[in-house]
Amino acid sequence: MQTTNRKQSKKQNKAITPKTRRKFADSQENLEKLIAERTAALKREIDHLRTELAEYKRHEIVNCVGAGARAKKIKDEAQLSARQYLQKALTELELSHSQLEALFAAQNDVVILYDTEMNVYKANPSFLANYGFDPTGLNVKEIIQRVSSQCLDGRTLVFEKQPTPRALGGEKVSGLQFRVKKADGSEVIVETSSGPVRIGKKIVGTVTVWHDITEAKKVEKELLTHKACLETARQESEERYQDLFKKSPEPIILHDGVRILEANPAIGELLGYQKPEDLIGTNILNIVAPEYRELASSRIRLILDKEVSTPSKEINLLRKDGSLVIVESIGGICHYLGHRVIQGVFHDISERKQLEIMLTNRSIELSHALATLEAMLNTIPIGVMVAEAGSERVTYSSLATQEILGVPLRGTASGPEPGELRRIKMLRADRSEIPPDDWPLVLALRDGWNTENEEIIVQRDDGREVTTVMNCTPVRNDNDQILRAIASIVNITKRKQMENALRESEERFRILTEALPQLVWMMDTSGNFKYLNSQFYHYTGIRL
Known part of the structure; x- marks a missing residue:
């Protein structure tokens, strides 16, 4: 019992x-x-x-x-x-x-x-x-x-x-x-x-x-010890926060929604104050550009009413000298001396905005230059193609290229589009077929070969043959890695036709002069012989 x-x-x-x-x-x-x-x-x-x-x-x-x-x-x-x-x-x-x-x-x-x-x-x-x-x-x-x-x-x-x-x-x-x-x-x-x-x-x-109450006293003692540990941890956390607050490169402000309570050195430097303490007691809206004050007020009310952190927002702050500085601002609830306050963190994006403007302007300039270059390439009779390494995909072809090859050149360098490979053939001057893997653009992308003034006959899908002169060179980076290849195509079909006609005309002239009994010769303006028929040689013994 x-x-x-x-x-x-x-x-x-x-x-x-x-x-x-x-x-x-x-x-x-x-x-x-x-x-x-x-x-x-x-x-x-x-x-x-x-x-x-x-x-x-x-x-x-x-x-x-x-x-x-x-x-x-x-x-x-x-x-x-x-x-x-x-x-x-x-x-x-x-x-x-x-x-x-x-x-x-x-x-x-x-x-x-x-x-x-x-x-x-x-x-x-x-x-x-x-x-x-x-x-x-x-x-x-x-x-x-x-x-x-x-x-x-x-x-x-x-x-x-x-x-x-x-x-x-x-x-x-x-x-x-x-x-x-x-x-x-x-x-x-x-x-x-x-x-x-x-x-x-x-x-x-x-x-x-x-x-x-023995057990209760033990629990009470443990609770007091735990409370002391928590208080020590809180003080250490507060010290770490203060150290981070003062040393942070990002501008930080603590305010109650109306007045600034604390300001770190970074915000003082950003706004042009030698001492950040000079900001304490200032109305928070006084450092915000007038056109952004309504937005800042609504964000402050949202943080205090809902106790949520607001997403990053781009605003203008007003410096001591009246100039503006562009920042990204975020805010959230924290506790300061036992009270709920708002911690505002700002990131100076002035340089970034200037770079963005420069990049935008540069992009516009490049777009204009590219449009000008494309217009120029589309006006000259020389075809130009650009293909990327790795995928061997043609990323640009001028109108002249498409007119010479007879197809809208898109897709890989060895075939404009899936199935287009069977529609185009390339032949050497001796009319031997060039395999698609040995096409100049493919060799430039794969092996880094330069092709200079190579005469290539293109057999089009419509049955026409176009005689061309191709040049192709790879584009490399600083590490000698091939990035892309550029090819130019010149249609010399008419020139070849004229050369053949001239050759035939000269042959007819030679046959005619050789058959004449008279002496026939040709001289340039300097008095040098350019042509002598056989009768001239028999009578004079002079040869070219």
């Missing part, structure tokens, strides 16, 4: 939270209240019985003369009524007593009842289970001595200030803590509460409750 009560006590006192303390105080108060109510009810029953007895005696005196059947009947009824009422009162008293005993025994906390001499006349089983002796009949001083009761600081409390004497004086005492020793020699901490027990207005004893 002792072990069981001890385990129950340990479970009950596992940890004490403020809620458990209130529950404990309420339990003791309910116990005291129940004792007082039952005592008052018993007193009322006794007073009622006394009143009934007095009434009965009065009836006897009034009706003593001429007592008869009627007097006897009244007397019997009065006696029966008194017995019934007394029996009912005793039954209720026994019930109340049983309830008190059950509540008393069920308490896991130690409950002690003292009389007016401060001697124990009753203690619940928890006392015996925890401290190993029955305190009934012992004086409170003996109990204090046997459990080695001391204050938490090691002092022994003056007896007059102990809970029981103070409760006998009519005071309700709670919250006093003592160290006491249990039966197994272990030391525990109990929280003691005492209150007077009254019958009417008279104090007839006290009730004292010991609540074991």
